[in-house]
Amino acid sequence: MDLRVLGCSGGVGGQLRTTTLLINDDVLIDAGTGLGDLNLQAMSCIRHIFLTHSHLDHITSIPFLVDTLFDSIKEPIIIHGLAATIDALKKHIFNNVIWPDFSRLPDAEHPVMQYQVMQPGEIVEIDNRKFEMIDVNHIVPGVGYRVESEMGSFAFSGDTTTNDTFWAALNKRDKLDLLIVESAFTNKDIALCHLSGHYCAELLAPDLAKLNHKPAVYISHNKPGSEAQIFAECQKAITTHTIHPLSEGQSFSL
Numbered sequence: 001m002d003l004r005v006l007g008c009s010g011g012v013g014g015q016l017r018t019t020t021l022l023i024n025d026d027v028l029i030d031a032g033t034g035l036g037d038l039n040l041q042a043m044s045c046i047r048h049i050f051l052t053h054s055h056l057d058h059i060t061s062i063p064f065l066v067d068t069l070f071d072s073i074k075e076p077i078i079i080h081g082l083a084a085t086i087d088a089l090k091k092h093i094f095n096n097v098i099w100p101d102f103s104r105l106p107d108a109e110h111p112v113m114q115y116q117v118m119q120p121g122e123i124v125e126i127d128n129r130k131f132e133m134i135d136v137n138h139i140v141p142g143v144g145y146r147v148e149s150e151m152g153s154f155a156f157s158g159d160t161t162t163n164d165t166f167w168a169a170l171n172k173r174d175k176l177d178l179l180i181v182e183s184a185f186t187n188k189d190i191a192l193c194h195l196s197g198h199y200c201a202e203l204l205a206p207d208l209a210k211l212n213h214k215p216a217v218y219i220s221h222n223k224p225g226s227e228a229q230i231f232a233e234c235q236k237a238i239t240t241h242t243i244h245p246l247s248e249g250q251s252f253s254l
């Protein structure tokens with residue numbers, strides 16, 4: 001199983017792209033601005049998108065993807081997510097006002113896009129890869145995912161702040177090789193973290209200590225311009241695991 005980071009920033013500017021993770025060539029976790037760097041051939045391979053939540057930086061490229069590939073899609077792209085996330089897409093994006101309802105185009109019987117509601121704890125298997133949805137704590141309903149192949153596994157927290165559910169779910173599994181976890185703000189913005197449902201180093205460190213596994217840990221979703229400070233604060237606060245910065249273009253084999 002190959003994992004490619006197309007986007008992992010908390011914003012845009014220059015080479016920064018928002019959250020988009022590509023598994024092999026056919027599955028995305030979130031579809032932020034990083035998706036736009038794929039060429040048409042690579043885009044045409046995408047069959048599934050697993051969403052963590054409804055915020056724009058995580059779903060912004062879905063409308064452009066289905067519109068760009070409209071004439072060439074043979075089977076619908078499946079959008080997996082919480083009921084609340086899918087309801088938000090239907091109501092606020094694919095509503096024939098902001099964007100056409102591609103779940104009914106070219107017609108209701110043969111759409112180019114389909115929704116599949118998931119619940120935390122549910123596992124979807126795609127070509128010997130298991131995608132497990134895990135409840136997290138964000139300002140809107142949100143989830144993370146644990147993805148397992150025959151060779152390895154990784155987890156992605158999505159956007160979240162202090163919680164027990166994500167860590168407990170990971171601890172139930174036998175192993176974890178890689179963890180991508182957010183830390184959006186510097187410690188001085190800890191009040192904003194509480195309000196917006198994000199981690200800073202002071203909040204992430206005690207939660208990461210709940211994890212029994214010792215995977216390689218990569219820090220994601222930093223606000224642009226604060227990356228170095230956020231990582232330095234994480235290095236100081238986190239003593240239970242070895243951490244690394246995550247950047248666009250990184251690849252992992254699991």
